[in-house]
Amino acid sequence: MQIDIRGLRKVYPGGVVALEGLDLTIPPGVFGLLGPNGSGKTTLMRILATLLEPSAGDAYIDGRDVRRNKAPIREMLGYMPQEFGFYPTLTAYETLDYFALLCRMNDPKQRRSRIRESLAQVNLEQLAERRVGTFSGGMKRRLGIAQALLNDPRVLIVDEPTSGLDPEERIRLRNLLAELAGGRIVILSTHIVSDVEITSERFAILHEGRLLFSGKLADLLARLEGRTWIIDIEEEELTRVREQFFVTGVFRSATGMQVRVIADAMTHPRGYSTSPTLDDGYVATMRQEAELSAVD
Amino acid sequence: MRWTDLRAAAVLVRREYQLACRGPAFWAVTVLGSLLAVWQASTPGTSAALAAYQTRQMVIVGIGALAILLAGSAASRDRRRRASELVLSKPGGSSSQLVAARFVGIWFSLLSMAAIILTASSLSQGVLAGTPSRPAVYLSALVLSVVPMGLAVALGFSLATLLTTPLASAAAAIYWVAVPLSRSHLAMVLDLTLSQHWFLAALLSAALIALAAGLYARPIRGEDRTSACLGWVSALLIAGTGTAAFAIVSQGHDALLKPNPVLSAIASQTCVQERRAPGFWLPDARGRLVGLNDLQGRPVLLAFWGPAASDSARALVVLSQLASEHAPDGLASVAVCLDRDAATVRLFSREVDGRVVMVWDRGRHFGDGLEWSDSPLAVAYQVTGVPTAFLLDCERRVVGQWQDEEVLDQLHGAVSRLLAEK
Numbered sequence: 227m228q229i230d231i232r233g234l235r236k237v238y239p240g241g242v243v244a245l246e247g248l249d250l251t252i253p254p255g256v257f258g259l260l261g262p263n264g265s266g267k268t269t270l271m272r273i274l275a276t277l278l279e280p281s282a283g284d285a286y287i288d289g290r291d292v293r294r295n296k297a298p299i300r301e302m303l304g305y306m307p308q309e310f311g312f313y314p315t316l317t318a319y320e321t322l323d324y325f326a327l328l329c330r331m332n333d334p335k336q337r338r339s340r341i342r343e344s345l346a347q348v349n350l351e352q353l354a355e356r357r358v359g360t361f362s363g364g365m366k367r368r369l370g371i372a373q374a375l376l377n378d379p380r381v382l383i384v385d386e387p388t389s390g391l392d393p394e395e396r397i398r399l400r401n402l403l404a405e406l407a408g409g410r411i412v413i414l415s416t417h418i419v420s421d422v423e424i425t426s427e428r429f430a431i432l433h434e435g436r437l438l439f440s441g442k443l444a445d446l447l448a449r450l451e452g453r454t455w456i457i458d459i460e461e462e463e464l465t466r467v468r469e470q471f472f473v474t475g476v477f478r479s480a481t482g483m484q485v486r487v488i489a490d491a492m493t494h495p496r497g498y499s500t501s502p503t504l505d506d507g508y509v510a511t512m513r514q515e516a517e518l519s520a521v522d
Numbered sequence: 523m524r525w526t527d528l529r530a531a532a533v534l535v536r537r538e539y540q541l542a543c544r545g546p547a548f549w550a551v552t553v554l555g556s557l558l559a560v561w562q563a564s565t566p567g568t569s570a571a572l573a574a575y576q577t578r579q580m581v582i583v584g585i586g587a588l589a590i591l592l593a594g595s596a597a598s599r600d601r602r603r604r605a606s607e608l609v610l611s612k613p614g615g616s617s618s619q620l621v622a623a624r625f626v627g628i629w630f631s632l633l634s635m636a637a638i639i640l641t642a643s644s645l646s647q648g649v650l651a652g653t654p655s656r657p658a659v660y661l662s663a664l665v666l667s668v669v670p671m672g673l674a675v676a677l678g679f680s681l682a683t684l685l686t687t688p689l690a691s692a693a694a695a696i697y698w699v700a701v702p703l704s705r706s707h708l709a710m711v712l713d714l715t716l717s718q719h720w721f722l723a724a725l726l727s728a729a730l731i732a733l734a735a736g737l738y739a740r741p742i743r744g745e746d747r748t749s750a751c752l753g754w755v756s757a758l759l760i761a762g763t764g765t766a767a768f769a770i771v772s773q774g775h776d777a778l779l780k781p782n783p784v785l786s787a788i789a790s791q792t793c794v795q796e797r798r799a800p801g802f803w804l805p806d807a808r809g810r811l812v813g814l815n816d817l818q819g820r821p822v823l824l825a826f827w828g829p830a831a832s833d834s835a836r837a838l839v840v841l842s843q844l845a846s847e848h849a850p851d852g853l854a855s856v857a858v859c860l861d862r863d864a865a866t867v868r869l870f871s872r873e874v875d876g877r878v879v880m881v882w883d884r885g886r887h888f889g890d891g892l893e894w895s896d897s898p899l900a901v902a903y904q905v906t907g908v909p910t911a912f913l914l915d916c917e918r919r920v921v922g923q924w925q926d927e928e929v930l931d932q933l934h935g936a937v938s939r940l941l942a943e944k
Contacts, residue, residue, distance in 0.1 A: 275611050297613060305611040311604035315544035316537070324537045328612035328620065332530035373608060 227380060228253050229274065229411060233283035236269050236435075244269040246435040247283065256407045258422030258429030259415040260508060266435040267415040268308055271385050274413070275305040287381055301330075304374030308385040308415075311366075314359025318350055318369055321358055322376060329377040344372040348402065364395035371402065382412045388421055400425050423504040431511050438511050443504060450502035450510060455487050457497040467494070474509040531623065538627025541599070542592060543634065551588055552635050555580065559643035560650070570647055570656035571873035572835040574663035575866060577643045581636045581667050582715050586674040587695040589632045593678030594691020596628055597734070618735035618752055621679075625731050629675045636667045659872055666865045670715040673723040674698060680730035683737055717865035722766055729759030789898035798918045799824070800902040804858065804881040807871035812881050814918065817854040821940050822918075823933070825878075825911040826900055828860035829870070833926075834909035838873060841911070844933060845877040851941045858883050860897050860908065915940060 229252040236245040245266045259267045272278040273285055276296040285292045287299050312321050322341045331337045345351045348368040353361070358369065367387060374382055384403065388396045404425045406412055416422060422429045423443065430440040439446055454474075459467055461483055467473065471487035471494075478484075486500070488510055542548065558580060563573035600606040609615040644660045677698075678691035701713050714723040736752030791800030803813040814822070825841050827834035838857065845855035855878040859867045867882040874880060883897045897905075903912060906925075913922040913936055922936045 272607075275607075277607055277610055300611060300613040300615075303611065305607070307607040307611075309604055310608050312608075313541055313599070313603055313605065315541060320537060320540065323533070325608065325612060327530055327534045327537070328609060328614040330614050332524075332526045334526070334529065334533075370608075377613075 227288045227411065229288075229381070229413075230286045231270075231283070232285075234270070234273065234280050234285055235282040236266075236273065236278070237281045244435050245273075245280070248432075248435070248437055250430060250437060250440055252411055252413065253428065254407075254409065254411050255427045256403060256412045256414055256425045258426035259413060259432060260417070260419065260422050260429055261432035262417055262512075264434070265432040267432055268385055269435075270432070271305075271383050271413065271415055272307075274381075275303060275383055276300055277305075301377065302380045304377065304379030304382045306367075306370040306374045306384045306387060308389070310370055312358040312369065315357060317355050317357050318345065318361075318372075319354040321369065322373060325373045326376050331377070340376055340378070344375045347375055347406075348372045349398070364391050364399075367391060367395070367399065368402075371399070375406070380410050382406060382410060384412070385415045386417070387414065388416060388418060396421075419505050419508050431508060433512060433515050436515075438515055439507075443507075446504070446507040446511070447502045450488060450506055452499070453488050453490055454500050454502040454506050455489060455492050455494075455497045456500045457485050457487060457492075457494045459483050459485060459496065470494075472510070472513060474506045531619065534620070534623040535626045535630070538596075538624050539631050542596065542628045542631035547592075548631065548635065551585070552638050555585065555635070555639040556642035559639050560646040563643040563646045564650035567836045567839070568647075568832070569836065569839055569873055570644075570659045571838075571870045572829070572832060573643050573647055574640065574659045575829050575835070575869055576832070577640055577660075578663040578666055578869075581639060581663075582670045583699060585632060585635060585639075585667075586670055586715065587698045589628070589671055589674035590678035590691050590695040590698055591688075592632070593625075593628050593675040594682035594688040594694075596624055597679050597682035597691070598686075598688045616738060618738070621683075621731065621735035621738050625675060625679055625734075628679070629672050632671050632675065633664070633668065636671065637664055640664050656872070659869065662869060662872070666717060666869070669717075669720045669723050669727075673714055673727045676727035676730040676734075680734040683734040713862070716863045718863070719770070722763055722770070725759055725763040725766065729756045729763060732756035732759060789901050791902040793903040793912070793920055797920070799912065799914050799920050800899070801918075802858075802881075802883075802899050802902075804883055804899070806879060806881050807867045812856070812879055814856075814914075817856070818918075819916055820852050820854045821916055821937075822914040823853060823855045823911060823937065824858065824903075824914060825856070825909060826858045826860060826897075826903070826905050827909045829866050830861070831908050835870070837909040838870065838878070840933075842874045842877050844937060845874070848937055848941060849877065853937060853941060855879065856881060858897075858899060860900060913937060913940060 231248055231250040234245050234248040235243075237243050248270065259270065261267050269278065273280050273292060274287065276292055276299050279293065288302070290299055292299060316324065319341060322344060323337065326337045326341060331340060342351070345354055348371050350365065350368055350372060353365065358366070361369065371384065371387065374384065387399055387403065391399065400421060403412055403414055414421065414425060426443075428440075428442050431438040457467060457471075458481065464476070464483065464485070467485055467487070471485075471489050473485050473487050475486040476483065477486075486506060487497075488506060492499070559573075559577045562568065562576045600609050614620060640660045640663055644657060677694050681690040681694050682688050684690070701715070713719070714726065732752045733756035736756060788800065788802060793800055799814070801814045803811055806812050823841070823844065825837070827837060829835050841855060841857060845853065849855075857874065857878045857880050859870065859880055859882050861867070861882070862884050864882060864884070867880050871880045883899050903910075909925070911924045911933060912920050913933070915921050921940060924933055
């Protein structure tokens with residue numbers, strides 16, 4: 227099973243282009259969608275979740291067109307949007323029961339067992355009888371994942387699942403998504419690079435509706451192999467180093483200051499080679515795009 | 523449909539019912555309505571039928587308006603709670619079944635509210651006022667609220683879905699309250715809360731819900747045959763409702779729309795003491811026509827009353843006692859109910875338990891409000907207020923006239939004298 231996206235374009239009323247001729251293939255496993263706010267990640271996810279019609283191009287999930295096969299696609303899909311809410315007066319169990327009924331799980335035994343399983347997967351069993359109105363942001367996000375898991379989906383789409391969560395909740399949610407990947411496609415959109423680095427086998431970088439990169443982390447890092455450096459600097463040197471090199475990160479250490487740079491050759495006396503990270507790859511890709519745009 | 527599917531549909535309705543009942547607004551209105559009903563029912567001299575009538579009017583007008591607002595709010599609830607995408611991404615999230623479940627859930631929740639308020643009224647009758655509470659009267663008042671409540675919910679839900687704003691249902695709620703208060707031409711003709719217009723109300727409710735379901739199911743239209751059919755179903759139902767409404771109005775007895783020679787003849791009669799009293803031909807609680815000629819050869823006690831004037835409804839108790847006391851001596855008692863709603867006659871007929879023949883004069887469709895001035899018979903008898911009672915002898919001559927509740931007590935002596943002369 228895979229998702230095929232061919233020449234996908236979405237123009238909102240008013241002429242805002244959210245997606246511009248996107249071509250992408252998503253295989254099973256966790257697939258990260260990385261990009262700044264407004265890059266088209268949410269638009270892509272809403273089209274795949276059959277909630278939005280594309281202006282042009284095609285998207286197929288397991289060979290089914292998202293335009294013409296909305297009902298069967300919804301049967302095999304779990305979706306957690308970026309912004310969502312629940313009915314505060316229902317308990318967690320009642321909420322999931324409501325959504326399970328909307329998933330057409332009419333058999334009460336099957337419904338009960340799926341609700342219990344979903345609550346266990348997101349570690350909310352103890353709070354099943356508590357009203358959702360009293361839940362914290364992290365609990366609501368977990369309940370959001372639980373409702374997406376109710377129909378045991380073959381495609382799970384989660385939009386910015388870790389935004390607004392405390393570090394502990396973020397780690398827990400990342401681990402959960404990695405666990406869920408077995409045998410299904412999990413599409414995770416985020417603007418937090420480390421979320422993708424830890425959970426995703428493959429990922430794509432979007433910028434202003436265009437695809438800048440798609441592939442494995444190793445493919446992106448191979449482009450930077452031998453070109454990533456760390457330089458120990460004095461604080462006053464920072465401006466000069468910025469002018470001389472392409473800086474991807476600035477850190478403070480016990481001995482002073484360190485900058486990560488990308489360069490074909492190191493001319494600084496206190497510079498030494500280091501392994502590239504996704505942060506380096508992401509910043510380099512975005513920079514490359516900005517330079518290309520400037521040339522255009 | 524299999525048994526499990528039906529059970530699942532019932533659970534979905536239950537969840538929608540819980541969503542409607544658990545809000546603070548629901549309980550605030552229930553408590554307020556119950557207190558008002560208790561206050562009305564515990565007023566000295568208020569009979570069970572009058573208390574049930576007043577509570578039902580409050581339920582239909584007040585809770586009906588609330589039903590429109592609640593249904594409008596439920597239609598936009600997903601958007602307000604930011605749950606739209608969660609719901610729509612589910613296979614049944616844009617189905618017509620969900621709309622039906624929401625409609626039934628809200629409808630049942632409002633009927634529960636009406637049941638609580640009517641129970642409070644019934645209990646206060648027994649406990650505070652010390653009069654028999656007569657649960658059957660309250661039950662019939664609850665049954666009489668079922669269709670108007672359904673119409674209110676359908677109206678609020680479909681308007682908010684159609685115009686994608688709860689403000690549409692707020693406008694409908696204002697119209698709903700304006701209808702009983704307004705005495706305008708349009709409001710009187712289109713008052714679908716009247717029990718004789720129930721089939722119209724039910725047709726319109728079904729049409730509105732079918733329309734809302736068809737619109738709501740738009741995201742997957744073309745794939746769901748049921749949803750595709752709903753547009754046609756709603757169009758047919760709306761056309762049927764319109765035709766039936768036109769038929770009712772055009773065949774009505776309103777002088778402005780269609781002059782009625784019988785009613786004109788009644789109105790042209792004049793009540794003069796010692797001369798023969800004007801005759802009539804009006805339906806009773808079961809719809810059977812009753813005329814003054816049916817009572818030939820018997821002295822008749824004829825009383826005009828209307829539930830809008832609560833004093834006149836209280837006078838029914840005095841009339842009923844008088845009727846039962848003198849019925850063995852040949853006295854026939856007739857109460858003419860001046861009200862627009864056929865159900866009012868049925869509700870109050872239980873009160874007089876067949877001792878008094880209750881007939882219904884709904885008057886003209888519109889005018890200066892449906893009071894005695896709109897009833898041709900009341901005009902013929904020159905009634906200027908209710909309650910008014912006339913005593914007719916065996917020759918149908920008017921031998922006495924009494925007005926106001928207190929003076930009705932004097933009737934006892936006059937009736938005894940007339941019967942002695944006979």
